[in-house]
């Protein structure tokens with residue numbers, strides 16, 4: 001059984017990270033079908049069962065899915081599952097969405113039973129409950145989705161009662177609202193977590209209010225999106241080197257930074273008008289700031305720089321489609337990257 005090998009095999013996280021980096025780099029250089037074709041080629045260069053093969057096949061499946069070729073995506077996921085090697089995310093859980101799209105309900109039920117069995121046998125199953133719950137939710141199987149989200153909460157708490165799977169907590173909240181179910185203690189916890197998170201971001205909200213005013217200059221003709229300033233990975237490293245205290249508003253590492261930007265974007269959902277992620281660069285920022293007699297990364301200069309990025313077209317529209325490439329440039333699907341932490345309905 002493949003999943004037993006998943007749980008017992010040596011967890012080579014370094015290898016998976018290396019592959020993820022390569023996936024990202026290749027996705028930037030290539031386009032369209034070239035990407036999954038090359039990923040498949042990488043997989044074929046590795047012996048069945050050897051480290052890396054299943055991971056490349058799973059990334060190829062994700063890419064075919066993004067290209068809209070669901071049949072080929074399924075073939076890659078199935079092959080990865082049969083291979084049984086280590087992957088970043090489980091290919092069967094990834095495949096579920098494709099199977100549901102293709103209406104292959106018998107195979108859906110087989111995969112669900114398979115995943116349940118492995119989880120009962122003690123498999124860790126990184127993000128599996130959340131992925132399965134989301135796929136079922138997207139296809140209207142709400143009762144089952146709720147079951148998976150709920151199971152994910154108890155699963156994440158089995159070793160440490162304080163650990164809560166936020167993806168499952170949010171998913172469960174959404175599905176329970178859709179089903180018209182009354183609030184329970186997990187729903188309370190979910191809303192409490194959101195309030196805590198929003199409170200840490202109040203400063204950023206004020207900054208956006210300033211930018212909003214700047215964008216609404218009474219020319220009446222300029223149409224630029226409201227942007228949230230985002231530093232790509234290398235740029236964030238440079239920013240934090242130069243201003244270590246910037247961690248307070250940017251986040252202390254790139255993962256935290258991306259989560260914050262994503263949350264800012266979601267907070268803007270009610271804004272009437274286009275919203276976007278502004279792509280900052282330190283060199284450009286310094287040039288911009290100095291032209292205004294500034295040297296620091298203070299809130300008002302950041303706000304003006306955000307507006308500047310909007311006017312000069314350096315932004316990515318938000319939100320991407322759930323299966324489109326993530327706005328952060330990782331090369332992963334939005335729903336598997338920054339879109340994974342959803343607080344909205």
Ligand SMILES: [Zn+2]
Nearest residue numbers: 326328337338
């Ligand atoms: Zn992302």
